[in-house]
Amino acid sequence: MxxxxxxxxxxxxxxxxxxxxxxxxxxxxxxxIEVLEGLEPVRKRPGMYIGGTDARAMHHLFAEVLDNSMDEAVAGFANRIDVYLDAQGVLSVSDNGRGIPVDPHPKYPGKSALEVVMTVLHAGGKFSDKAYQTSGGLHGVGVSVVNALSDRLEVEVARDKRLHRMVFSPWPRPRRHRGFRPCPQSTRHDCALSSRSRYFW
Missing domain, CATH: 1.20.5 (Single alpha-helices involved in coiled-coils or other helix-helix interfaces)
Incomplete structure (x- = not known):
């Protein structure tokens, strides 16, 4: 034997x-030797970021978005968080916090801080205690991971009485050639309060 x-x-x-x-x-x-850039590593190996591809992992995506709003509330900058899930599976999270900055990012000419946060891994305001004393989530990875794994994501940020909106959706089709690009950022109408909304599905 x-x-x-x-x-x-x-x-x-x-x-x-x-x-x-x-x-x-x-x-x-x-x-x-492959080099994965942008959000492609997330799409290639989602389990590394959200622990799998099952229902629990999908709940993790929601938690990452909610954590951002919770951080604003814990820091004293927000006192309202609204969550809405419709019959088509579109999930919306909004708060009346400060909103993600929309001014140009110094490291990425031509891109707003909002676009950088949504499309670049490890970009966020939680690596030091300048913006938040305490925070949850994946610290600069969470919302970009949600963007990478969503069929469509819309973000609205109100700052300085103006509402800024960006949309990220699969392009080009077919889906196996999936990539994400932001629609041009647009200023829509005056808004009295700073707030942000995210819709993803």
């Missing part, structure tokens, strides 16, 4: 060696 087990292990080892030799002979080079 022991001898048979040893032989089996040796066979497996020999098979692995043969496969490795074949892989080497086929030419493993720099061109075989």
């Amino acid at each position: 022991a001898a048979g087990s040893a032989a089996t292990k040796q066979d497996l080892f020999d098979e692995a060696q043969t496969k490795n030799a074949a892989a080497i002979s086929s030419g493993y080079s720099a061109k075989d």
Whole structure:
């Protein structure tokens, strides 16, 4: 029995060696190294960011958006959070907090801080205690992960009495060629209070 087990292990080892030799002979080079940029790593391996692809993981996406509103409330900048889920599965989260900044980001010329937060991993205001003393969520990863894994995401931010809106949706089609691009940011109408809304499905 022991001898048979040893032989089996040796066979497996020999098979692995043969496969490795074949892989080497086929030419493993720099061109075989993939570099995933933007939000593509999230779409490729969602489990690394939200723990899977089941219903519990979907709930995690909602929690990430809600955490942002909760952080505003805990910090004393918001006293109202509204959550709405419609029959089509569109989830809306809004609060009357400060809203994500919409001015140009110094590190990304031509992009607002809002666009950077929504499309760049590890971009947010929670890495230091300048904006928040305490915070929840994935710290600069959460809302961009939600964007990456949503079929469509809309964000509205009211700052300085103006409402700014960005939409992220699958493009181009078909879906297997999925990519995200922001619609042009537009200032719509005066708004009396600072607030933000996010709709995603």
